[in-house]
Amino acid sequence: MPERKPRLEGKVAIVTGAGSRGEGVGNGKATAILFAREGAKVLLVDLEIDRAEETLAEITAEGGVASTFQADVTQDEDCRALVKAAVERYGRLDILDNNVGNSHRETVTEIEPETWDSLMDLNLKSMMLTSRHAIPRMVETGGGSIVNIASIAGVRASKSMAYTASKAGVIGLTIAMAADHGRQGIRVNAIAPGAVYTPMVAWRLSDEMRAHRKNTTMLGIEGTSWDVGWAAVYLASDESRWVTGSVLTVDGGATMRSPHAYRDED
Secondary structure (H helix, E strand, C coil), X not given: CCCXXXXXXXXXXXXXXXXXXXXXXXXXXXXXXXXHHCCCEEEEXXXXXXXXXXXXXXXXXXXXXXXXXXXXXXXXXXXXXXXXHHHHHHCCCCEEEECCCCCCCCCCCCCCHHHHHHHHHHHHHHHHHHHHHHHHHHHHCCCEEEEEECCHHHCCCCCCHHHXXXXXXXXXXXXXXXXXXXXXXXXXXXXEECCXXXXXXXXXXXXXXXXXXXXXXXXXXXXXXXXXXXXXXXXXXXXXXXXXXXXXXXXXXXXXXXXXXXXXXX
């Protein structure tokens, strides 16, 4: 059997939020590492450049090609600059993985307007800003793939009202961009992760809480950032050439599970 060709060979990718917030591997870091393993040249974007440098070290240790770029993706000029950097360093742009996000747990009667605005800027506006600069560069070389990281919170209630609203917005943005730019060769899809175990949430989860999260899934196993990363590889690759405007749920079946119809088989 011939050796498999890397799925992203010859492609250039940007991953925002490419560093992890603590020990372990977050969604952006996993995605960046997998992109590089699959042959892409990757621009690792993060506000905290030290985090991106840690991802870079892992990629280069494996023989991959990547570099870092410090940016605040809530700022239009930073987004313009990061896209320019990718094209200048690697000659083109084929993939944009919008991975930055955060959450707050206030209700509408508790949240301050400034906190709401900040979360919407980070979780939703940032994806619009990076995309508005990336799309023209992708069009120049025949098209590309944009992957927006949403959440199952975008399709059902969560403990964070603002997070739910922002992730629902990400799904709407994804569908609208797919419609607007499909004839230009731009595919736009979203990934809706479930309760994956990442450095962003690890600090607040006890063993009991992790077990509960695991048992809310149909598969009865815990998801990781690598599950999200492999989904991004598929959507970034030519294997998904006829897929756009879609939301790929990566949650072990949690959103399809009814607490009234199923019980744990322990």
